Amino acid sequence: MPEDPARPLLELKSIRKDFGGLRAVDDVSLDVPKGAIVGLIGPNGSGKSTLINLIARATNLSAGQVLFNGENISDLASDEVFRRGIARGYQEPALYFKMTVLDNVLLPVKDQRGEQPWYAPWRRYWQGDEAAHAQTAVDVLAQVQLLQHYDTLASDLSGGQMKLLEIARCLMGRPELLLLDEPTAGVAPKLAYEIFQQIARLRDDHGITLLIVEHRLEILFDFADYVYVMHLGNLLAQGKVDDIASDATVREVYFGD
Amino acid sequence: MINIDIVATAIAVLTLFGIYSLMAISLNLEYGVAGVPNFGKALFVSIGAYTAGITYTRLLPLLSGFEVIHPCGPTMGGALQLRSEIMATQPVAGFINLGLTMLIAAVIAGAVGFALSYVTLRLKEEWFLALVLLVGGETVRIVVRGADDFICSHNGISSVAQPFYFLDDPRTSSLLFMLLALALALLAYLYSERLIRSPFGRMLKGLRENEDVTRGLGKGISLARAQIMLIGSAIAAVGGALFALNTGFVNTNDFVVTLTLDVWVMVVLGGIGNNRGALLGALLIALMDRFTQVGAIALNMSGSDVEFNYVRFIAFGIILIWMLRYRSAGLLPESRLTTGAHDVVRRVLEK
């Protein structure tokens, strides 16, 4: 397919999600342009996390379409979505807590030769690849300042380190688009700022596009290019950061003006 | 006092250890490493045993140029005699038959395990898989027990023999059989150690820890689960074939839920996720089995009425609960085995 430079990387077209009688996401359409940092905000229960789950195909859509690079990914399984280039972080860090930091980041590397059970016992067949992946992991871990902890069990990390490890783990899959669900939840304020600095570097150095659910608006507003506001499953407002920060609707949902 | 033949006891215990090791390693791969709750271990073991029952009565005579005698009912004695004759005079046919038995058993059990793992995809709750496998094993057992021509329904089939039957000295032949069992166990151990320390093993551990996340990281988890069920089931079936050769007959009553529990106890006792733990568990249960037999004889000879076998099961239950409660990681907890990537990183850091 010829690539249209104007075409957004991710397009949501009227997506909807019902849980039983509850409509968690109602007719939401939004675009994420290539190379942008896009924020998704809204009060608790407004459907932000559900939206992330829908894009990553962790749950099924009730209606609508998700287009990635112009391809309809609404019917793919979550492993296929990852392999297309969409990685996601979780609100509660979903690490492999009983595995080391290094094993955590090596697992998502795509198409590993040693992952075929028939070849797995023959070390020689995959050892070279594995060493190369380990080199990549060294770079990625160094970038998030976890290299010294490569042999630590993930459960022994601090909350902030867990968040960073999760981002590092996503990076190893070489994603084009990274979905992050509250990357600073449960993290001290100073560290939260550092996490966002790391996130900005992903865009600047690696060209990764980001869609971030975040409740620390003041930090998000420092880094995001564009912001969508959700409320009760609907898209309430959207715009550039400056417009959104002073937008009456945002103040409405957060403060009740 | 009773005389215990130490050498014979040691051979018996070690043979049992080899057979149990195969079963324990297979469950450790499935549950310990990949987190698949195979409560149908008896089914896969029994597939190996039933295969042996059939090959030794139908295939063996063909291999050595005889007509097959129906092994059930009135012709049973004739079939048994024919088997003895072949096994004593044509060791090569015996070995070929053994190899084919293991191959067929592994293929059938592997295919069944592969197929059954896909059942999980349809199940509402994760533990239903445990129930389906448990119940599936019993169903197969009942069907086999009901089928007259298969392994002679509830009478079982007794025309199975171990491959060194042709040797004159029974002690040498059982010693060689012990070595065969131990060699196969060692092979399975080395193979599964390598598997665990590979990227495939890492993916399985990821599957165990968090299925959804692993899928979200681009891994085809249904296939991985099916593959490990295939491998585990094939190993268990080889264990089952050896089990049949060791006892000399195949009877459906040997493959009840208790056998599954035995294997689980081995893994829980030794250490979930640790192959050496599985071996230790297998050894302890093999010893326990043997000493129960010796103890039962000793107890009876001392004039006591108490059935020692019952005490064995009670002790079994208590050990299991005690382990689950106080040492849920087992005697040898899982080690942090890795692929060698850690060494690469360590070298980079040292530079």
Next chain:
Amino acid sequence: MPPALLTTSLVNTIQIGSLYALMALGITLTFSVMKLPNFAHAEYVTAGAYAALIVSLSGVLNPLVIMAAAFIVGALSALISQLAVFKRLEGKEVSLYTLILSSFAVGLIIRYILFLMADYFNLFDLRIGIPLTIVFRDGSLILSNLFAWVVPTSIVLVVLLTLLLNATPLGREMRALANNVNLARVIGIPVERVKNYTWLLVGGLAGVAGALWGLQTAVHPLMGWGAIISVFAAAILGGLSSFSGTILGAYVVAFSENTVMLFLNANFGVDLAYKPAIPFIIIIAVLLIRPQGFTNLIRRAGDLQR
């Protein structure tokens, strides 16, 4: 199929189905309140049967006394397994497989203690000694006093249990625990105490089921274990959550094991040796095709009535 056989098998269905219902309700109750698929449940049945047998051997032949003894022994074995094993594991956030495994272990211990006892006192394959009399005879249909005891008692117990669950504060609290244990704590329900009562009730019913069962067949340490899969099949047909579904499930399993099996045997020559496979097939089919069992069917009917 000859009509005489049909009537007999239907009588069996009612008789066995009532017993299955008593046992399966216990499984459903333990699963929904305690979130535990308890394979040791079978052993409470056997323990109750032995209690009944011993009381009857001691010369007491009043069925009510016999059943009371069975209730007490069954209830105590259930409570002890909770206090000594399950409760201690629960606090450690262990996996469900650990709990399943431990319930197997508890069952093993009780079963072989009973074996030891039966062996020592020579209590294998004895029937509970209530003399057999025929209370009804009409052509081929013969009903003994056992039928007169077993069926009404189990039906009365099932009704009482349903009333207890639906119309008493304790039953309400049990269902509240099953529905949302955190909220139950928050509004001040003494969770541990309600759980203990549930265990007593579950074990007691299993014990009585054992006694009733021992009235019609010989008592053996394996009798409960032999029925556990049929009982689980009934509970699974009830979706492991619905009590009315479980009762219906119990009769469906009993019907398949008796009437359907005889029908298959008479019309298609299916060997009766395959009878034990029926509950297994039911379980696999239900788990694969309709894991919620009868739950929604019954609920829909119930909602329509309102």
Next chain:
Amino acid sequence: MITIDGLTAGYGKLEILQDLSLTFAEGQFSAVLGPNGSGKSTLMKAIMGLNTIFGGSIQLRDRELIGLRTEEIPRLGIAYVPQRENIFDELTVRENLQLGARVLPKAERPAALKELLDVFPILGRRGSQRAVTLSGGEHQMLAIAIAWLSKPTIMLLDEPSAGLAPAIASDVFRILQELREQGITLIVVEQNARRALQYCDYAFVLREGMLVFEGTAEECLQDEETVKGYLGVHESARL
């Protein structure tokens, strides 16, 4: 009434509340405000003994609550309405209410249930329905009613208006105001600060697990810019 002193609490190893000290006064309608993740719900759960306490004390009229089991707390007159899963949805509405009243002495229960219908008339008509069939607003009313039936002196509510349409959310707050007029001390966690300040007397603003502002509703509204800053909705927060 409830005095919290130096409380550090969270989940597992995670410390969310950091050395928090504050006092909820008797008879007041207090609101706990703050952005997501600021520790509002953690505070509620800590009072109810539902999470990990690393240090500090929580006292109800000089009685220490830390160390009590969750089920003992309602007996001290504290009722709690969680944000989610706050009704027994498989049981009927009537059974939910009966469970709510179970802490009361037997003799007082019928009167309490009768009185309930004056405060929550809608629930009377839904008595025999399974609670799962209720609408969002009715659901929330039932949750509050369950807590109210234990005749508490203090009620804790975690975002009682979350996910409700604005008109219904206001209904919920009107009910809360009625309860307050009955003399019940109310502590409400709320995201919509304006709505909360419209009804409550006193407000606490949490941020990153710490108390950053407290004052009467009037003070909050007068100092609105500061409060908004803490809530993270003001432009100045970017500077």
